[in-house]
Structures are given as structure tokens and as C-alpha cells.
Amino acid sequence: MTLLGYGEEIRRIRAGKYMEFDMPSQASTCRVNTITAGSNAEWLTSFHESDHDWLFVPRSVLCVEVGVDINTIPDDIHVYRMDTRVYPGHCMMVLERSASASFTFINYALCSDEKWNIVLSSDLFLDEMSNLTSEGGVPLERAGPALSRAGGTGINIDGVWVVRCHCPVILQRWAQRPRLWPPQDVVDKVVSLGSVVTTVGFKGSINRYLEWRICFNMGEVELVNTLNIAQAKVFVILKMILKEVLKPQNKEITSYVLKNVILWQAESNTPITFQERKLIHWFIDALETPRNAISSAQLPYYMIPERNLIAACGLQDE
Incomplete structure (x- = not known):
């Protein structure tokens, strides 16, 4: 395994290289942060060994848990309140406050739910992001939330648009459960990295086109790297x-x-x-x-055990 490139030293070298790719997008002038995800972020694959997974995170949108004070959030950010009265690990994003500056891609993804709340549709949002990122590479068939494109080097690029999510109660529930691993400093860092929501509703829901999945990509990368x-x-x-x-x-x-x-x-x-x-x-x-x-047909999600990772997956006896 070490000779194949899975030893500890080579993983550390990869870590520094992948971080270099993310640094330019963190500049204050960028409206979207780009974050390396998947096995590359976990230092488990070399550059040309697998597809490249990236998260695209708009800075102008934020989703918050019930109870979070939005008065502490800058006025130039669209704020949505999480409605978690759906399948565990998912939510709907109800508009709480529009930003002082309007962004067309957000406006086109808004619609009303059955209670006439203004919500951000995951399907419409993904469609808008697909139009926004239509240039560069050859588009491939859409797979879940990923907008895939064939790169010029033979490596596919899977870009997933997500929205930042502030959910301290959910994270504290994970942090406080009894465990033998990881150590407390890693638990604290995972909590500090927060979460995102991505454009995936629950398969068995009639409102899945409005729903979002709660994810902890950055925290899970930290856990795997530990x-x-x-x-x-x-x-x-x-x-x-x-x-x-x-x-x-x-x-x-x-x-x-x-x-x-x-x-x-x-x-x-x-x-x-x-x-x-x-x-x-x-x-x-x-x-x-x-x-x-x-x-x-049961496997609890590590971060939110109430969510069954293989629910509604269509498993057959064979």
C-alpha cells in the first residue's frame, strides 16, 4: 500500500499541493470560494488518479438554523432559515432576508411552497448554476448534484454548488455524543468548519425539488485526515x-x-x-x-445518525 502511494509521507505532500489550488479563490475579490473535495482533499489520490471534485460556495448566500440571530449577519448576504421538518439530514430553505444587492441567479431559483413561504428551490438553483458554469470543458451527463465536465487532460471535473450553512445545534449534538475517537481538539475543529447544504432532496419526498441535503464536507475531510x-x-x-x-x-x-x-x-x-x-x-x-x-437496508449517517444513508435506494434481494 505504501509503494502504491498510500503511505503517510506522500499524503502529507499531497495535502500542501491541493491547498495551493484553493488559495486563489479565498481572495476577498472572489464572489465564489472553490474548495477541493473528495479523495483529493483527503490526500488519498494523486492528481491524475481520479476525477477532481470541487465545491463552489457563493459568499452571498447563507442558510441558518432556527434560533440563530440574523442581525449579526452582514446586509449583503441573502439569509434563509432552515426548515428541518422533512426527512432527517435534509431541510427546506425559507427566505428570511434578501440581500441589499440583488443577484439574478438567486431570484430565478425562488418559488413558493404549499404554505406560500418563499423558498429557494434546490432544482431551480442547480439549473441556474448549470447555466452559469456552461463554459469550459465538455459537459457530461448530470450525476446527482454534480455538474461534470470532461477536462482536456482526460480527467473529469465534478463541480458541486453548495450554500453555506450555520447549524450549531446539529453540530453540538454530534460533538457531545460519547466516543473513543477523534480527540477533542479535532471535534472542536470539525464544529468550527461548519456545514453546507447541497442540491439533493430526499428520494422518497414529493417535495424533493425544494429540499436540500445537509452536508459536512470540510469537517469530514478533517476527520479522514485524522x-x-x-x-x-x-x-x-x-x-x-x-x-x-x-x-x-x-x-x-x-x-x-x-x-x-x-x-x-x-x-x-x-x-x-x-x-x-x-x-x-x-x-x-x-x-x-x-x-x-x-x-x-440501514446505515446511519455519521454526522446525523437519524438519516439512513441507503434509504430509498431501491435495493433488491439480489
Whole structure:
């Protein structure tokens, strides 16, 4: 595994390089932050090993939890209140306050819900962002929230537009549960990184075109980067098994599901027990979880356990 490029030293080198890609978008003149996501951000793949995943985060939009004081938020930001009375891990974004300056892509994505609240539609927002990012590369078939384009180097670029989300209650609920991992300083950092909502409603909902999924991309990257080398290698082997052996047709098991398997495994065991000489033991242990998840159609999301990661995925007996 180390010779294949999954050792600790090469991961650290990758970390610095990927951070260099993100730095220009953090300048104060940029209206959209670009953040490296996926396996690249987790230092688990080299530059040309897999597709490039990026988050596009507009600075002019913010989603907040009920109870958050919006008077502390600058006037040039559109503020939406989270309505979480939907499937766990999802929400609707109800307009709380328009920004002092209007942005066309936001206005075109607004509509009314059944109670005549003005809400930001995830479907319409994604359509607007698709038009906004129509230049550069060859567009590919849309896959979930990702707007994919074929790059000139043979590497596809998956861009996901998200909205910043301030949800302290949800994050504190995660932070305060009993655990053996990660250490408290990492827990605090994950909380400080906050969350985003992305343009994915619950598959079984009649209002899914209005709904958004609550995600913790930056925090999850921090958690994966905190795994020791043995845990990271187990994660990589699981993804190899997924790609080369399981090859799921209906995407019922994905690399994201496997990431959650690894995070639950790490939280439930003392870190010192994860040693490279026990790699196969922990791999077999981790492989049991997706097997049980498939048979029961149940796998709780690591950050919000009430959300079932494989709910409404269309699993069949075979």
C-alpha cells in the first residue's frame, strides 16, 4: 500500500499541493470560494488518479438554523432559515432576508411552497448554476448534484454548488455524543468548519425539488485526515473492492457509504488498536458493516445518525 502511494509521507505532500489550488479563490475579490473535495482533499489520490471534485460556495448566500440571530449577519448576504421538518439530514430553505444587492441567479431559483413561504428551490438553483458554469470543458451527463465536465487532460471535473450553512445545534449534538475517537481538539475543529447544504432532496419526498441535503464536507475531510495510516489504508482497500469487485449497478453502496463505515469504526474503537500489522483484521471488520447494511437496508449517517444513508435506494434481494 505504501509503494502504491498510500503511505503517510506522500499524503502529507499531497495535502500542501491541493491547498495551493484553493488559495486563489479565498481572495476577498472572489464572489465564489472553490474548495477541493473528495479523495483529493483527503490526500488519498494523486492528481491524475481520479476525477477532481470541487465545491463552489457563493459568499452571498447563507442558510441558518432556527434560533440563530440574523442581525449579526452582514446586509449583503441573502439569509434563509432552515426548515428541518422533512426527512432527517435534509431541510427546506425559507427566505428570511434578501440581500441589499440583488443577484439574478438567486431570484430565478425562488418559488413558493404549499404554505406560500418563499423558498429557494434546490432544482431551480442547480439549473441556474448549470447555466452559469456552461463554459469550459465538455459537459457530461448530470450525476446527482454534480455538474461534470470532461477536462482536456482526460480527467473529469465534478463541480458541486453548495450554500453555506450555520447549524450549531446539529453540530453540538454530534460533538457531545460519547466516543473513543477523534480527540477533542479535532471535534472542536470539525464544529468550527461548519456545514453546507447541497442540491439533493430526499428520494422518497414529493417535495424533493425544494429540499436540500445537509452536508459536512470540510469537517469530514478533517476527520479522514485524522485517521492513522492503518485506518486510511483500510479505507482505500474498501474503495478498491467496491470499484473492482462489487461494482454496484444501482449505486446502493458508494465510496461515501464506505467513508461512513470507516468513521463509525474509528469512533467505536481505541485508536491504538489500529495497527498496520492488524490491517486485514480491521478490513474484514469494516467489510461486515456494508454487508449488514445491505441486508437490513440501514446505515446511519455519521454526522446525523437519524438519516439512513441507503434509504430509498431501491435495493433488491439480489
